[in-house]
Amino acid sequence: MQQRTIAILGAGAWGTTLATLAKAKGHTVKVWSRQSHEHLQTVIDGADLVLSAVSMKGVSAVVEQIQPAAIAAHTVFVTATKGLAAEASVATKPLLPSQIWQAALPSHAVVVLSGPNLSKEIQQGLPAATVVASQDLAAAQTVQAALSSNAFRVYTNSDVVGVELGGALKNVIAIAVGACDGLQLGTNAKAALVTRGLAEIIRVGTYWGAKPETFYGLSGLGDLLATCNSALSRNYQVGYGLAQGQSLSVVLAQLQGTAEGVNTTQVLMKLATQQQIAVPISHQVDRLLRGDITPQAAVEALMLRDYKPETR
Ligand SMILES: NC(=O)C1=CN([C@@H]2O[C@H](COP(=O)(O)OP(=O)(O)OC[C@H]3O[C@@H](n4cnc5c(N)ncnc54)[C@H](OP(=O)(O)O)[C@@H]3O)[C@@H](O)[C@H]2O)C=CC1
Ligand SMILES: O=C(CO)COP(=O)(O)O
Structure with a gap:
């Protein structure tokens, strides 16, 4: 199994749980939140995967702190937020978190992670399954391989x-x-x-x-x-x-x-x-x-x- 460097954005219930899953797989994990002393860009520098678990109201503010030009081409962004953008309108604005990420990072793969994943159960080591969806199948498979374990079964899907x-x-x-x-x-x-x-x-x-x-x-x-x-x-x-x-x-x-x-x-x-x-x-x-x-x-x-x- 390939060891990855994974940056987790958001140290709430879900971000902390995803960090636990990633550490259990032996990856190098760095967690960023608004309370962190390090700048967001420093935390994601050199990351293979950037996994965002901030709540919907924080997504745009977090994305705006990222300098796309300074990010390695192979870095895959994963969004685990479950919400609709408050500023969404049918005609113009992005509706979904992944669309906000993709608009800011047009040359990077964006993957959605979603499923029946009550964080408290996963923290207890109970088994759960989830889906990673992307238009970039290879990126979804990279995330699948990185997070799958005997406690967390990850499926891929192309319907983002x-x-x-x-x-x-x-x-x-x-x-x-x-x-x-x-x-x-x-x-x-x-x-x-x-x-x-x-x-x-x-x-x-x-x-x-x-x-x-x-x-x-x-x-x-x-x-x-x-x-x-x-x-x-x-x-x-x-x-x-x-x-x-x-x-x-x-x-x-x-x-x-x-x-x-x-x-x-x-x-x-x-x-x-x-x-x-x-x-x-x-x-x-x-x-x-x-x-x-x-x-x-x-x-x-x-x-x-x-x-x-x-x-x-
Ligand atoms: N908990 C769960 O079981 C699951 C949750 N989810 C989804 O994950 C997302 C986060 O949920 P959860 O972790 O439970 O929520 P929490 O309330 O525990 O944590 C929210 C996170 O979002 C961050 N955040 C909020 N506003 C901002 C902002 N303006 N700028 C930067 N960061 C911000 C918080 O940062 P700070 O700590 O600095 O306030 C915190 O890290 C939600 O969309 C939820 O639906 C998905 C699957 C499972
Ligand atoms: O999305 C979740 C489980 O899959 C978490 O549900 P709540 O946000 O309602 O706690």
Whole structure:
């Protein structure tokens, strides 16, 4: 196995966990965060892989600190952020983290890493699988070889948009399912939400050019199952807390780490409204997060929608 020099950007829950996985494989690992004394450019100098696990709101600020001309041609950039850019618009601006990285580093390979990867379980050494997606298959295979182990199984995929959107959009559905569990609506209701949530993700994803089948994989259905079934998920915790009658600000103040679904819902609603894509569950999550509706009223609004065939 080839030893690599890996720079990890972001020392939060996911960045720290990815560093643990990379160190366990014997790679040389350097971690950078805003608290680091070293400059970002110094940390990524000479790195074979640069792996970013900063939350969505920090991606542009981090990318802007990088001087592309000073980076070795073979360096592969990996983004593990699950979110949509707040400034995204259909016409002009990048929507996904990998598009921000690729726009700043047009001559470097960019790889998306996404899957059912609750960091606390991985830190405990429990087995997990993930997907690395890139238009550059060799770059994806380099990342696959670098991170695969007996505890972390890495698959490749060429559907970058699908893999990245799956990881971002499942967070919105995880908020809905957290609320469903917080209201103790039962297993049938939860199964319905996850299944119709997946249909909603596929509707949005295919609009943006993703392959439908990608969403039945690890970064779509896989990550939905993980985050909708675990109290470790911060997004699930947000929905659960709202269903307990707590305000969003109280829920977020008590939360350990980032719940990307809160901002992702806002961006998704802006884009889906512009493009007239039906996202009924996300719409109710948006109203709930804004405090415009009670969780009980959101459930009723979903149950009493116009009749329709399942396949539309
Ligand atoms: N935790 C998990 O299980 C998983 C998380 N993810 C995704 O990874 C991303 C990070 O999640 P996670 O590590 O859990 O979140 P945390 O809240 O634990 O950490 C967030 C990280 O982002 C950094 N950050 C935030 N804003 C900025 C900024 N403006 N400039 C630079 N850095 C910034 C933080 O830096 P600082 O410490 O300096 O504040 C910190 O390193 C999210 O998109 C999440 O969806 C993906 C898979 C699994
Ligand atoms: O993406 C994750 C697991 O795959 C982490 O979920 P949360 O961000 O909801 O904690």
